Amino acid sequence: xxxxxxxxxxxxxxxxxxxxxxxxxxxxxxxxxxxxxxxxxxxxxxxxxxxxxxxxxxxxxxxxxxxxxxxxxxxxxxxxxxxxxxxxxxxxxxxxxxxxxxxxxxxxxxxxxxxxxxxxxxxxxxxxxxxxxxxxxxxxxxxxxxxxxxxxxxxxxxxxxxxxxxxxxxxxxxxxxxxxxxxxxxxxxxxxxxxxxxxxxxxxxxxxxxxxxxxxxxxxxxxxxxxxxxxxxxxxxxxxxxxxxxxxxxxxxxxxxxxxx
Numbered sequence: 688x689x690x691x692x693x694x695x696x697x698x699x700x701x702x703x704x705x706x707x708x709x710x711x712x713x714x715x716x717x718x719x720x721x722x723x724x725x726x727x728x729x730x731x732x733x734x735x736x737x738x739x740x741x742x743x744x745x746x747x748x749x750x751x752x753x754x755x756x757x758x759x760x761x762x763x764x765x766x767x768x769x770x771x772x773x774x775x776x777x778x779x780x781x782x783x784x785x786x787x788x789x790x791x792x793x794x795x796x797x798x799x800x801x802x803x804x805x806x807x808x809x810x811x812x813x814x815x816x817x818x819x820x821x822x823x824x825x826x827x828x829x830x831x832x833x834x835x836x837x838x839x840x841x842x843x844x845x846x847x848x849x850x851x852x853x854x855x856x857x858x859x860x861x862x863x864x865x866x867x868x869x870x871x872x873x874x875x876x877x878x879x880x881x882x883x884x885x886x887x888x889x890x891x892x893x894x895x896x897x898x899x900x901x902x903x904x905x906x907x908x909x910x911x912x913x914x915x916x917x918x919x920x921x922x923x924x925x926x927x928x929x930x931x932x933x934x935x936x937x938x939x940x941x942x943x944x945x946x947x948x
Contacts, residue, residue, distance in 0.1 A: 688758065689724040689783070690836050690930075696725025696782070705788045716793060717771070721786040729777040737775065738763045762787070824944040826850045826871040831861040831887065832906070833879045841874060841931070848937060858882025862890045868898045872943050875923070877907045885921040892922040902943055906931065 689698040705717040740760040766773045771789035845852045877884035905918045905926040
């Protein structure tokens with residue numbers, strides 16, 4: 688959420704002991720996690736409802752940024768299950784600070800376990816390893832998203848994978864770009880103000896030749912079966928849920944490695 692709602696400024700994550708505790712103090716130690724951003728902030732009237740299921744500040748924000756109104760409710764439930772607390776301090780137009788505290792146990796340090804963990808980490812496959820892609824298999828990908836932060840994040844991920852990205856900020860621009868051809872894949876956001884992803888996909892599928900057959904992957908925060916069916920009926924080939932998982936995106940792109948001629 689901090690990344691989604693912050694178009695400029697910063698997003699900071701801080702982790703420390705709650706109330707100045709240290710791990711050696713008597714009693715129940717608690718860790719405090721704080722995410723602070725300089726984004727759009729939250730109106731005071733909405734602060735009392737944002738942790739409730741299906742709560743949205745207003746429909747204008749939903750149309751622009753997407754979301755189901757479930758994320759914070761799920762966060763609250765998870766924190767409560769761990770015996771913790773969650774809260775927010777926010778000023779509209781200035782930014783927000785979300786925090787949660789959870790009780791933890793202090794583990795005894797075990798050098799053997801640390802060494803074993805280091806070995807496993809070193810052996811783990813890194814999803815952004817360019818060596819996975821053979822020479823000549825780089826893709827030219829059209830990224831369609833009206834949010835600048837999402838554009839930058841996706842462009843950086845695709846660059847790390849060795850692909851090239853062309854960025855457009857809306858559904859109509861996506862149709863225009865796709866009509867020129869030359870794309871191996873389209874990553875299509877669904878929630879856009881001018882022409883949504885479903886509408887843009889339908890128009891692209893009407894284009895003649897290869898331009899109308901380019902694979903289109905939906906990017907959506909809505910992880911519901913009926914939503915997937917709507918994407919399929921519009922002509923989309925696959926769906927990735929937001930926030931995009933690097934490894935899932937990597938694996939998906941690997942299945943489209945033969946570039947357009």
